[in-house]
Amino acid sequence: MTKGEAAPAATPEQGARNLWTRVAAALVLAPLAIAAAYAGGWLWGVLVVLAAVGLYVEWLTIVGVRTPRVMAAGIVALFGTAASLELGRIAASCVMVALGIVVAALLSPHRRGWTALGGCYAFMALVASIAVRFDQVWGFTALMFVLLIVWVTDIGGYFAGRGIGGPRLWPRVSPKKTWAGAIGGFAASLAVAAGFAAFGLGKTAPVLLLGAVLSVASQFGDLFESAVKRRFGVKDSSHIIPGHGGLLDRLDGFVAAIVLAAILGFLRGGVDGVGAGLMVW
Numbered sequence: 001m002t003k004g005e006a007a008p009a010a011t012p013e014q015g016a017r018n019l020w021t022r023v024a025a026a027l028v029l030a031p032l033a034i035a036a037a038y039a040g041g042w043l044w045g046v047l048v049v050l051a052a053v054g055l056y057v058e059w060l061t062i063v064g065v066r067t068p069r070v071m072a073a074g075i076v077a078l079f080g081t082a083a084s085l086e087l088g089r090i091a092a093s094c095v096m097v098a099l100g101i102v103v104a105a106l107l108s109p110h111r112r113g114w115t116a117l118g119g120c121y122a123f124m125a126l127v128a129s130i131a132v133r134f135d136q137v138w139g140f141t142a143l144m145f146v147l148l149i150v151w152v153t154d155i156g157g158y159f160a161g162r163g164i165g166g167p168r169l170w171p172r173v174s175p176k177k178t179w180a181g182a183i184g185g186f187a188a189s190l191a192v193a194a195g196f197a198a199f200g201l202g203k204t205a206p207v208l209l210l211g212a213v214l215s216v217a218s219q220f221g222d223l224f225e226s227a228v229k230r231r232f233g234v235k236d237s238s239h240i241i242p243g244h245g246g247l248l249d250r251l252d253g254f255v256a257a258i259v260l261a262a263i264l265g266f267l268r269g270g271v272d273g274v275g276a277g278l279m280v281w
Helices: 012-039 041-063 068-086 090-107 112-134 139-163 178-196 204-231 247-269 272-279
Strands: 168-170 173-180
Touching: 012 041, 012 139, 041 068, 041 112, 068 090, 068 112, 068 178, 068 272, 090 112, 112 139, 112 247, 112 272, 139 178, 139 204, 139 247, 139 272, 168 173, 168 178, 168 247, 173 178, 173 204, 178 204, 204 247, 247 272
Parallel strands: none
Antiparallel strands: none
């Protein structure tokens, strides 16, 4: 399962052109994300908050409440939350999250529930992405594990879906996604998890299980975003990324996976050890 499985009506030339566009965009964006993740600190925080702002604005666009005051309330709160997290002010960041969601929803002229849900989505992506990387010892490893699981789930799903085809996974929500793509992406995630275990970056059984769970979460995140777009009759969240659509289209799986990863890591490692809690079993 993946966002990029080609529609049945597409010609081979169109499919090849779309694939090369996707590859070119990935070759530019992936190294930037990895470099920022490796650097951590404010560099990673800036990238994350900019992505969260993009997710928030695209969500508001999809649900039809993209007004200046609603955008401003959420964006200011997102930057404030990121700054508080980077300074280690957990209580202040919680306050900023709550205020941002509530104020944006109250300022919304209509569909306040959808506005609040979009705020929750963007803030969860922001907080989880920073929390996983915050661990100075295991943060980068944990973050790369999540990123690679999401990426190979997407890539494996793309090629399995195109090459094998077959029954659709959930036609009413996403008519292009197939069971073959879902299984192909899942299998690719297990291969990545096995690679981490082989290099001593986690015990084999827990890492394989974690990879499987995060792959499934990534695919559900994809379906969730597809359901929201279908609800409002939108094909792509935007056209900011060539071959991929918008940030929501590209990051929907990552958001679901990183939020689940942060929750699991927090439950096992606490606020300062989310990365270790995720990877050390």
